[in-house]
Amino acid sequence: MKLLNIPEIDFIGKRNYAIIFSLILLVVSIFSLSTQGLKFGIDFTGGTLIEVGYQDSVNLGDVRSRLNKEQFNGANVQYFGSTSEILIRLEPQNASSAKVSSKIIRLLGDDVDIRRVEFVGPKVGEELTNDGGLAMLYALMGILIYVAFRFEYRFALGSIAALIHDVLITLGIFSLFQFEFDLTVLAAILAVIGYSLNDTIVVFDRIRENFLATRHTDPNTIINGALNQTLSRTIMTSLTTLLVLLALYLLGGKIINSFALALIVGVLIGTYSSIYVASSMILALGITKEDMIPSEKEKKEIDSRP
Amino acid sequence: MNQYPGWKNALIVFFILISSLYALPNIFGSDLAVQVSSAGDNAISQSDLENIEKILDKDSVDYKSASLSNRSILIRFDSNGSQLSGKESLKNDLGRNYVVALNLAPSVPVWLADLGGKAMSLGLDLRGGVHFLLEVDMQSVLYRSIDKYEGELRTLLRADRLYKNIKKDGESIVINFKQSELKEKALKLIKSEVSDLVVVEGIGTDGLSVTLNISNSAQKEVTQGALKQNITTLRNRVNELGVAEPIIQQQGSNRIVVELPGVQDTARAKEILGAVATLEFRLVDEKNDPQTAIQSGKTPLGSKLYYFKDGRPLLLKNRVITTGENITGASSGIDQENNIPMVNITLDSPGGRAMLETTKKYLHHRMAVVFIENKVETVSVDGVKIKKRSTTKDIINAATIQGTFSNRFQITGIDSSREARNLALLLRAGSLSAPIEIIEERTIGPSLGADNIEKGILSVIAGFILVLIFMVVRYRVFGMVANVALTLNLVMIVSVLSIIQATLTLPGIAGIVLTVGMAVDANVLIFERVKEELGLNTNIQKAISAGYDKALLTIADANITTLIASLVLFSFGTGPIKGFAITLSIGIVTSMFTAIVVSRGIINIIYGDRKIKELSI
Numbered sequence: 055m056k057l058l059n060i061p062e063i064d065f066i067g068k069r070n071y072a073i074i075f076s077l078i079l080l081v082v083s084i085f086s087l088s089t090q091g092l093k094f095g096i097d098f099t100g101g102t103l104i105e106v107g108y109q110d111s112v113n114l115g116d117v118r119s120r121l122n123k124e125q126f127n128g129a130n131v132q133y134f135g136s137t138s139e140i141l142i143r144l145e146p147q148n149a150s151s152a153k154v155s156s157k158i159i160r161l162l163g164d165d166v167d168i169r170r171v172e173f174v175g176p177k178v179g180e181e182l183t184n185d186g187g188l189a190m191l192y193a194l195m196g197i198l199i200y201v202a203f204r205f206e207y208r209f210a211l212g213s214i215a216a217l218i219h220d221v222l223i224t225l226g227i228f229s230l231f232q233f234e235f236d237l238t239v240l241a242a243i244l245a246v247i248g249y250s251l252n253d254t255i256v257v258f259d260r261i262r263e264n265f266l267a268t269r270h271t272d273p274n275t276i277i278n279g280a281l282n283q284t285l286s287r288t289i290m291t292s293l294t295t296l297l298v299l300l301a302l303y304l305l306g307g308k309i310i311n312s313f314a315l316a317l318i319v320g321v322l323i324g325t326y327s328s329i330y331v332a333s334s335m336i337l338a339l340g341i342t343k344e345d346m347i348p349s350e351k352e353k354k355e356i357d358s359r360p
Numbered sequence: 361m362n363q364y365p366g367w368k369n370a371l372i373v374f375f376i377l378i379s380s381l382y383a384l385p386n387i388f389g390s391d392l393a394v395q396v397s398s399a400g401d402n403a404i405s406q407s408d409l410e411n412i413e414k415i416l417d418k419d420s421v422d423y424k425s426a427s428l429s430n431r432s433i434l435i436r437f438d439s440n441g442s443q444l445s446g447k448e449s450l451k452n453d454l455g456r457n458y459v460v461a462l463n464l465a466p467s468v469p470v471w472l473a474d475l476g477g478k479a480m481s482l483g484l485d486l487r488g489g490v491h492f493l494l495e496v497d498m499q500s501v502l503y504r505s506i507d508k509y510e511g512e513l514r515t516l517l518r519a520d521r522l523y524k525n526i527k528k529d530g531e532s533i534v535i536n537f538k539q540s541e542l543k544e545k546a547l548k549l550i551k552s553e554v555s556d557l558v559v560v561e562g563i564g565t566d567g568l569s570v571t572l573n574i575s576n577s578a579q580k581e582v583t584q585g586a587l588k589q590n591i592t593t594l595r596n597r598v599n600e601l602g603v604a605e606p607i608i609q610q611q612g613s614n615r616i617v618v619e620l621p622g623v624q625d626t627a628r629a630k631e632i633l634g635a636v637a638t639l640e641f642r643l644v645d646e647k648n649d650p651q652t653a654i655q656s657g658k659t660p661l662g663s664k665l666y667y668f669k670d671g672r673p674l675l676l677k678n679r680v681i682t683t684g685e686n687i688t689g690a691s692s693g694i695d696q697e698n699n700i701p702m703v704n705i706t707l708d709s710p711g712g713r714a715m716l717e718t719t720k721k722y723l724h725h726r727m728a729v730v731f732i733e734n735k736v737e738t739v740s741v742d743g744v745k746i747k748k749r750s751t752t753k754d755i756i757n758a759a760t761i762q763g764t765f766s767n768r769f770q771i772t773g774i775d776s777s778r779e780a781r782n783l784a785l786l787l788r789a790g791s792l793s794a795p796i797e798i799i800e801e802r803t804i805g806p807s808l809g810a811d812n813i814e815k816g817i818l819s820v821i822a823g824f825i826l827v828l829i830f831m832v833v834r835y836r837v838f839g840m841v842a843n844v845a846l847t848l849n850l851v852m853i854v855s856v857l858s859i860i861q862a863t864l865t866l867p868g869i870a871g872i873v874l875t876v877g878m879a880v881d882a883n884v885l886i887f888e889r890v891k892e893e894l895g896l897n898t899n900i901q902k903a904i905s906a907g908y909d910k911a912l913l914t915i916a917d918a919n920i921t922t923l924i925a926s927l928v929l930f931s932f933g934t935g936p937i938k939g940f941a942i943t944l945s946i947g948i949v950t951s952m953f954t955a956i957v958v959s960r961g962i963i964n965i966i967y968g969d970r971k972i973k974e975l976s977i
Binding site: 170204238253305 | 630631805927929
């Protein structure tokens with residue numbers, strides 16, 4: 055048994071650096087999102103995707119010339135994982151019906167192993183995009199309400215600021231490196247919202263507890279103390295989560311790759327933001343000890359209980 | 361002091377036993393099997409089972425066992441070869457009242473199955489198969505019912521010569537009158553006789569014309585009816601294809617989800633599901649020449665120009681003798697004389713009567729078979745999505761009536777045996793009442809499905825072991841306790857998934873992996889807190905209990921917010937996303953139990969109720 059030594063890192067004192075760091079990330083993210091946007095997968099754009107496996111390695115040129123026979127010039131053909139597996143994509147304008155994939159499969163011949171066919175009609179893609187945006191908003195709203203109800207509105211604003219920060223930067227990184235954004239990535243981002251909040255709540259809980267438990271009234275000291283006390287937990291949980299995500303990324307297969315990647319990015323950003331963004335935000339909003347103490351009226355009610 | 365009351369320990373043990381029991385079915389793997397179920401409403405019975413055993417013995421097919429469950433019979437095989445030959449002989453001998461399909465059957469021991477133990481059901485991305493989302497073209501359903509109402513109105517108002525003319529205008533009918541008295545009289549009649557039509561207010565009532573629409577309730581009835589009928593037809597077609605455990609269900613007001621596990625020939629499945637094909641039998645107009653009709657651009661009264669698939673024209677009479685709706689049976693075969701593919705047709709009694717009358721009256725005339733197919737496709741024109749509808753009507757055969765016949769006859773002129781088979785299948789299964797369009801398809805080949813399972817399990821195990829090591833290194837005895845809790849959490853997730861029979865998908869496995877990483881958070885929170893309390897408090901027992909108590913609210917807050925996010929995911933999500941949300945939600949709830957209650961119980965047993973000098977944390 056080691057006696058506990060809680061670190062004393064001056065997080066709050068260095069918060070200006072963090073603000074600059076966050077601002078740079080945010081500006082880059084927003085810039086990339088607004089100029090080149092996200093590289094949406096066919097879940098959102100519509101179109102056709104076919105993954106086939108061959109016995110031996112195959113020449114992409116041969117496949118292309120086979121497809122060109124029937125005017126599938128717009129098809130994007132690439133290796134997927136190895137040289138015996140290929141992925142064929144068609145834009146929605148070249149693939150408006152489910153029949154396209156059958157035609158292509160016929161052109162490829164009999165000796166291929168059809169591993170995956172996805173066709174998303176233009177309307178479905180559009181609906182998914184709308185629903186996805188809505189889902190993100192609903193999740194944020196539900197969380198905002200819960201946190202405002204359990205804590206105080208400044209905490210709610212702080213946690214939402216941290217969430218928007220995390221989501222924007224994760225999206226920004228996906229845009230900047232043009233990683234494919236499909237339905238599973240959307241799910242990952244919603245999970246990031248849950249995770250990042252998890253972290254933030256733990257810190258907030260400690261801040262509230264410390265406000266109530268100590269005689270200190272200086273918000274800076276209290277918040278800094280809370281961040282240090284929860285630091286080893288924050289690091290531990292992030293590490294275990296990152297470990298399993300790394301396993302998923304390396305071993306889970308290609309379909310789950312971008313999902314794991316989005317979560318890895320999100321967890322890293324979320325860990326950082328729960329330390330800096332959320333607490334800086336409540337500090338900036340001017341939290342004080344008085345805000346934590348139940349109001350006079352509530353106090354009387356408590357006192358008058360038998 | 362740190363001791364759970366006996367009932368609480370008993371409760372923990374009870375939960376552990378129950379969840380282990382119901383997670384157990386998943387470790388037994390599965391058998392190759394053939395599933396036989398009824399194609400109609402008749403239940404499968406013991407006599408069917410005996411019959412099946414007889415057939416398999418007769419063809420000397422080796423099988424492991426055959427058993428009757430509530431809705432189907434499962435025959436298990438040892439090898440792929442005997443599975444396939446078993447399917448073939450059953451399919452040939454049982455006939456078309458049964459659906460015979462290849463399947464994988466979990467090999468759960470009988471005693472466990474009797475307790476209700478079932479293995480998790482695997483999603484299409486893990487077992488391979490096809491998922492289709494079909495959209496029914498409701499517009500054309502409404503157009504068709506407007507046609508019907510127009511006919512009704514004409515008959516209704518013709519008696520007293522009430523109207524000047526009746527026109528269709530999209531989804532409305534416009535009636536023009538000569539006098540307003542006639543209009544009033546007609547409207548009264550319509551209101552009492554054709555109550556499904558309503559006058560469009562404003563534009564409809566002024567002057568001498570009236571615009572009528574189908575009322576909202578009638579529209580709903582018509583479209584819902586069309587959807588139900590399409591689902592029935594699709595179910596028949598899927599039964600004809602022979603698929604084990606298909607899912608065919610309504611989604612929203614105009615969509616149908618079709619999931620066919622294990623189907624490999626997706627091109628055929630697509631052809632069969634989407635086809636809106638029917639037949640019409642018409643007499644050939646022998647008096648007029650089709651070439652003159654083409655040159656003059658005018659078809660003779662009572663006839664219409666049709667084409668063979670190869671482009672040859674022919675004039676056919678407008679009167680339809682009978683249509684595909686009167687067909688009760690169809691099977692494909694080979695015409696022995698000419699060695700060409702053919703379809704044997706059986707008609708119902710009205711169809712048979714009409715055919716008998718016609719063939720008597722028009723002996724040695726020619727009769728044509730017209731193949732009609734309705735298609736609908738959504739295309740993007742300048743960013744606007746429009747539905748493109750098309751109908752093709754091809755003559756597949758025109759032959760001289762050699763003798764009178766009624767309800768049984770053959771048609772030839774079909775390109776290939778494959779097409780003959782498809783046509784027979786479509787005619788048997790009935791036609792769709794409205795055109796449908798495949799708006800989403802997701803096919804996972806069996807090899808990728810197997811890959812996904814393997815990789816999914818591998819990443820769960822790898823992630824799990826990494827976390828176990830990490831926790832022991834960091835928290836020693838407490839870490840081991842957390843590991844027991846984590847293992848139990850995995851068992852509980854699997855058992856809950858098995859009990860509620862939620863579908864496990866690849867993203868679902870990802871959800872489990874993520875839960876493994878995040879579930880230890882509760883223990884991390886508690887242990888860090890216990891450490892802190894140890895620094896402040898000299899009494900070790902008090903430190904443990906304070907650590908648990910103080911961490912409790914934080915854990916609850918943190919988990920509830922994650923639960924909110926995963927519930928949103930669940931309600932928004934389609935297939936794959938739902939799978940992720942389900943396992944994540946279950947994992948959050950079970951991890952609260954294992955990480956808080958179970959770990960405390962174990963810690964109590966190790967350290968509780970005695971004086972200790974040191975904690976291994």
